[in-house]
Amino acid sequence: MTEVPARKLRRYQEMRDFARTAEPAGGAGQGRGGRRFVVQRHRARRLHYDFRLELDGVLVSWAVPRGPTLDPKARRLAVHVEDHPVEYADFEGVIPRGEYGGGDVIVWDRGVWCPVDADPAAAIEDGTLHFDLEGEKLAGRFVLVRSRRGGDKEQWFLLHKQDDHAHPGWNAEDHPRSVKSGRTNDEVAAAPEALWHGDRQAPEADSQVGGAFPAATAGELAALDDLGAGGRWSVAGRDLKLTNLDKALFPAADGANPITKRDLIRYYVSVGPVMLPYLSDRPLNTHRFPQGVTEPGFWQKVVPAHAPEWLHTWRNERAKRGETRRYVLADSVASLAWLANYGALELHAWTSRATDVDHPTWVLFDIDPGPATSFEEVLELARLHRTALDHLGVTGRPKVTGQRGIQIWVPIAPHLTFAQTREWAETVSKTIGRVLPDLVSWAWAKDEREGRARLDFTQNALNKTLVAPYSVRPRVGAPVSIPLDWDELDDPTLAPDRWTIRDVRARLTERGDPFKALIGVEQELPKL
Structure with missing residues (x-):
């Protein structure tokens, strides 16, 4: 516990991809005298509560599957996990599925803690830490006791002492709302952009918590x-x-x-x-x-x-x-x-902003299936886009249209003209088309395509548009155009109209918004 914070956070940083994950990476400005604590209710692969104590410039952390309790007769398993950066104490939002800890997070409780031991770092090393909490839900004397040492995840127990704050039968699940926003995990998962902007580093993102686009209450x-x-x-x-x-x-x-x-x-x-x-x-x-x-x-x-x-x-x-x-x-x-x-x-x-309509911020690829095109063939073409962009070192994401097709959205720096982006997209599309020529037609009219798909690069023009992410489509059942992670193209249950307005909320709770990683990205297109 005597390492400097940057070294102590190395394991945390190695386990995360900060290009995709809406979590603070940590860095300068972390004080060493703080005594904050936070408990975050975290729905990842399994629901658990992350119990964190600020100590020596980091958040020393335990995962508590059943949550802390004020019941002095109960003891809660607490798995010692990697230290987190102190900025994480305020994090409330969605970590994309596929990243470490993917799921939704709320600030379930927070406050200050006071160690009973003169040297709390040494007490943790020795395996027993006594401390007092003064939070909005948790209060009184607690103790953390190591039960098993060794391996990556040490097992501890978290107990509440018999004192004036003890409450027999007290259950964390009876108190599900965030002390920060008053929201539940479901509500945060359905509107994560209102809580954290993951395209910014920790200090800037923290200033935006609460959201540029508040949800309906x-x-x-x-x-x-x-x-x-x-x-x-x-x-x-x-x-x-x-x-x-x-x-x-x-x-x-x-x-x-x-x-x-x-x-x-x-x-x-x-x-x-x-x-x-x-x-x-x-x-x-x-x-x-x-x-x-x-x-x-x-x-x-x-x-x-x-x-x-x-x-x-x-x-x-x-x-x-x-x-x-x-x-x-x-x-x-x-x-x-x-x-x-x-x-x-x-x-x-529009793919350009009203403040600069001549320079798009997106390059679009539209896989427009013909009458004879199966969805599996659409997926083959989409996977070729994944391979091409990966080869070029360009970031993008696919999106089902809610009808029959798939689109690929690529964020760019807004200084190229529409003519330049269209030319670039045409070159990529025709290169992909040469790999599977039997599936692709370049004819404009559908009745001239002999039932084949068209790789439409012509949407890269002023006032030409594709359906927006999360827009409803005018078909029976109200299907929705849903952004995807690339790995979902390999999901055998994927269908272009799989999600409707009735289940988008569950989708966001499970995976978050895959396009969130693209917001604010201003990449240059490589020369072809």
Whole structure:
């Protein structure tokens, strides 16, 4: 326990990929006199509670499967794990699946601790540490006792002493909410972007905790459920007039109830904090189905005259006669609720920002299957994109469309023109197409492709768009376009319309947002 913090954190850092994981890496600025403690409820492969004491510039840590207790007759197994950086004491969010500790984390309790022993580091080395806690849930005298030494994970027991804070039968699971946000693990998993921005290093990310895109609160969702067929509703500080909330927009599928406008609004305001980073500051093209998906829909770009004054918009000063001059900029869950009430089921955002429309921040590859293309063949083509990008040293991620295809999204630094990104994507696509020529056609019209797939690089153009991550698609069952990790292309159960608005929350709880690792990445495209 006498090593400097940087050396002590080496094992922690070796076990994590900070390009993907929304955790602080640790570094300078960690004090050595702190006595904070934190307990994080962590749903990874198994639920457990991470019990952490600040000592000598790090968080000394134990994993407690059943959680701490105030019951003096109970003893809790505590597995000694690697030290963590002190910034981790405030972490609440989602660690992507596939990374070490993948799952959702809340700050279950926190406060200060006071060691009884004069030298707590020596006491831990000797195998018995007595200390007092003063937290929001935990308080009183505790002791950690090592029961078995050796191997990577030492086994200890965590006990509460018989004192004024003792509480027979006290169970951590009876107190599931975060002391930081008041949220449960489910609520944090459904909206992790509201809590931690993983594309920033610890100090900057910590300043953003609470989210640029706050989610609808439990009270606001309850008010939506109680509203009746329509009326005034307030969400994220904005007042909306909602109409025809019980109107079925998607017919019943597989024995489930039809999906109503209320269901659609609820979905978008719940998933909004995860979705909005891909929409914010980008002109929006919407596919509207005000009568539901059983009736023809239509595309709308222009902002209607009845739009509320608080809705953020962008004026295209270069628009010619007949072209759209004003677009919606979706930047809050309130704007998503307004769009859903307006019948905008499907959302497509520009690949460039309103502040710099001539330079895209994404390069897109669209695997557009033909009538004779099987999904397994779509997967073969997607895997070739994975191989090509890996060979080029370029970061990207795939996304199922919610219909039949797969798209590949590649984040880039915003200084290339659309002509340059289109040329680059065309070269990559045609190289991939030469590997499986029997599956690919370059014909524009579908009836000229002889049933084969098209690798469409032409979406890399101003005001050409693909469906946004987490957007609903206008099909029976309300499937959703879902970002993937590359390894999911090898999942035999994968289907392009596997997820609907009814199970995206469970998906986010299980894996988080795979595209989160791409947010803010400004990479250069290699010359081909």
